Amino acid sequence: MPTREIYWNISGYHWMYLLFLVCLAVFVRGFYGRYKLWRIGKPEKRTDQLGRRLANLIYFGFGHRRILGEVMPGAMHLLLFWGFVVFAIGTFFVALDADLGFSFMEGRLYLILTLLLDICGLLAVLAIVVFIWRRYYLKPARLDNKPEDLISLLLLLFILVTGFILEGIRIANTGDPWALWSPGGMMIASVLGGVDRETLNVIHRSLWWFHLVLALGFIAYLPYSKLIHILVSPLNQFFASLKPKGALDLLDMEDEEAETYGLEKLEDLTWKQLFDTDACTRCGRCQDNCPAYYTGKPLSPKNFIQDLKKHLEEKGRLLAGTKQRIGNSSSREDTAIVDTKLAGNVFSEESLWSCTTCRSCQEQCPSFVEHLDKLIGLRRNLVLMESSFPPEIQTLFKNLENNGNPWGAGWASRADWAEGHQVRTLAEDNDVEYLYWVGCAGAFDERNKKVVEAVVKLLQKAKVSFGILGTEEKCCGDSVRRIGNEYLYQMMAAENIAIMNNYGVKKIIAHCPHCFNTLKNEYSQLGGNYEVIHHTELLATLLKTGQIKLQKPVIVQSTYHDSCYLGRYNHIFSAPRAVLQSVPGLTLSEMPRNMKKSFCCGAGGGRMWMEENGGRINDIRADEAVATGVSLIVSNCPYCLTMLEDSLKNKEKADEIKVMDIAELVQKCI
Incomplete structure (x- = not known):
């Protein structure tokens, strides 16, 4: 050579x-x-x-x-x-x-x-x-x-x-x-x-x-x-977060030295939260996949990070001492910049309340920018320090404080759905393998009571040992935590944990992904350590072991909606599809946006209890399902089921296309 x-x-x-x-x-x-x-941000171990x-x-x-x-x-x-x-x-x-x-x-x-x-x-x-x-x-x-x-x-x-x-x-x-x-x-x-x-x-x-x-x-x-x-x-x-995706950071509500809760000013953020602003390349993938932005709301995840970056470069250089003045501004103007509160100044409050916490922005971001902890931190400050939130949320807070559920129904009626179903409470018999966490929607919403009844019948058919808390169960706290009321969340969670620990609960079945995520990923922060399984996972196992056998065919064209908190938050994609593939006669057609890219129903992040302005997110998702030409939409979440059914009713398609929880579909085949 x-x-x-x-x-x-x-x-x-x-x-x-x-x-x-x-x-x-x-x-x-x-x-x-x-x-x-x-370095202006607070320390954080990464x-x-x-x-x-x-x-x-x-x-x-x-x-x-x-x-x-x-x-x-x-x-x-x-x-x-x-x-x-x-x-x-x-x-x-x-x-x-x-x-x-x-x-x-x-x-x-x-x-x-x-x-x-x-x-x-x-x-x-x-x-x-x-x-x-x-x-x-x-x-x-x-x-x-x-x-x-x-x-x-x-x-x-x-x-x-x-x-x-x-x-x-x-x-x-x-x-x-x-x-x-x-x-x-x-x-x-x-x-x-x-x-x-x-x-x-x-x-x-x-x-x-x-x-x-x-x-x-x-x-x-x-x-x-x-x-x-x-x-x-x-x-x-x-430096990406390695904590469970569904877990928010725990605020110390008993810290007597705390001057503020949540994120009020720039220096309340951590160094990693500020580091995110330089990692963002403005590629816009988060924005393209944001249901709030997609439906004309004032929230853009990309602009959210870029606005924070702009404020960091204005206020941050003053705090860091890298320059004494901004342009020709006076020292009084400099002081105003340093004292600026984030919510209401850097970010509009309306944009902060537009988020459904679907997590699509973070899951699509190539640079692993973390939007949600910042946004919920800002909500926390608005709720806990300013008492500033959409007026309809006040009713939610009162209902939860007084009756332990969002609807404000009497706590004594929480187990009325169980009459005639031969379901025992843990107070009657706690020698069971599973606690079935019914959730507020399952206990009080007439449509979702049918889902609970289907789950109970399937568990009984498979001879699964389970019980319920009955009137001792309270809301898990998912919505109020993501709205920003950390104090109310911790109060309700502590009560639930004390009751479950008293009964020696080790395993929990939940059919609501929001309850599932909270019990699985967040209750451990307060001493509630349980093995939590979603009902779609359990059904997949019961079908595989032969404890449940499907005999009656269901001849129908269907599509499956991945809920945000089961899918993006907890990566449960295969179990529900395995169940659907076991249903005789069922044909499954996927929507273009599915699994990690599934489009939100619009109810997460407390949005279930707020008025929606602009385009309706659930209408967009219902349109995607209708476009597949199916006659059945299969869901795994009470919120999604409600939102999709409401949209189909508004479109006058409720007679043509039905929405069923996966448990209802399986029960129909037995």
Whole structure:
């Protein structure tokens, strides 16, 4: 194999090193400025479980798993990422070999590296061209183009293109017999074939410095632009929360030194919550998948993070001491910025109350930005400190405080549904395997009582040992916690936990995903540690073991609606579908948005108890189900069942399309 003939006729390397040091200093200064802004936030530990964190970094960062959720932009980003990484690493090794005399770039290794560099570089150029075409020709609504977007793309493009031109000049000037191993450079060389050697030398020398300035300028520009996500987004994937997705942070309501509850000002956030603002790339995936934004509400998850970033850069630099004044503002104006409350100033209260907490924004975000803890923290401050919330919520709070359920029905009637069903309470017999958590909808809502009755009949048919709490059960607290009333939530949860622990409860069956999530992921924060199973999981097991056998066919075209709190929050997708596949005669047609991308019904996050303005979220979901041409929608959640049925009634399609809980469908087959 031949050795490489090095073509490198550049003098003045001391200027190159000086320029590198200057650019590095500019980079460090910029990054340190961002670091000081992050440090305004409170401490938060995000370095535990290093193995899981490194796995997330590899899988989601280097592997682009979540980015590839959208095929075209995801694939192009993958090509750009790895193309630029390989191109930069290869260029570094070539520079070591050519400039500093390391003689390891010879023979087969050199040829292989040259080919790899060219292929990766060409793919990266292709990706940039596609991004420019998409951003400035197709112009998706979710992309709000700013000058830095074009600057970043052109900077990367010019670095790559000038690198290929330099390679082409080298090939043209040296007559490299191994040019086939450099396809990008060979194409350039074919254009330069008629240019004399002296002219090529002049062009090479000038272009080399231009290429160097671009490359070093990229380093210097990075922390001052959107390009900072190259460093921050992978770090954000590493720092991603490892707690259960359905668990909110617990507020210490007995902390006598606490001056405020929830998130009132910027400094109430943690460093990680501020770090999120630089990880956000404004790609708009969160916005596209937000049911509130989709139906014309004033909430955009993307703008939510970007508004926080803007406020951080205004107020944060004052707090961090990185600048004393903002523009020509007076010290009085500076003080006003420092004292600004987030809710009502940085974010409109209406936007905060628009969220259904469906979690779709976080599940779609490639950079693992965490929206919900911030939003619910702001709600907590409004409720607990300002008593500011939609007026209809006051009725909900009173009903829960007085009667332990959202409807305000008398607590003594909570177990009336059980009459004639031979169901025993734990007070009568606590020697059972499972507690069946009925939930408020199952106990008081006439439509959802039928779901409870179906679950009970199936459990009895399978000879499952279970009991209920009856009148001792109170609301689990899901809605009030996500509305922001942490105090009322903890009070109700503590009462429920005390009762269950007194009976020695170990296992719980819940048919409501909201109850399921709260009991499974949040009660442990207050001493309630239970094995909680959703009824779809239990039914799948009972069918598999033969404890339940389906004999009567149900000849119907159906579609299945993944509820947010069972699906995105708890990743239960296969069990319900396994149950449906066991139903004889049933045909299942999936809606376009299903599983992790399932569209919300609109009732989560306490929205079940609030008035809805603008387009109705449940109507959008019902339309998607109707479009499949089915006559049955299968649900797993009381909220979803209610919202979908209401929408179908409003559309006068309730006679054509029925909504059933999965337990009702199974019971129909026995």
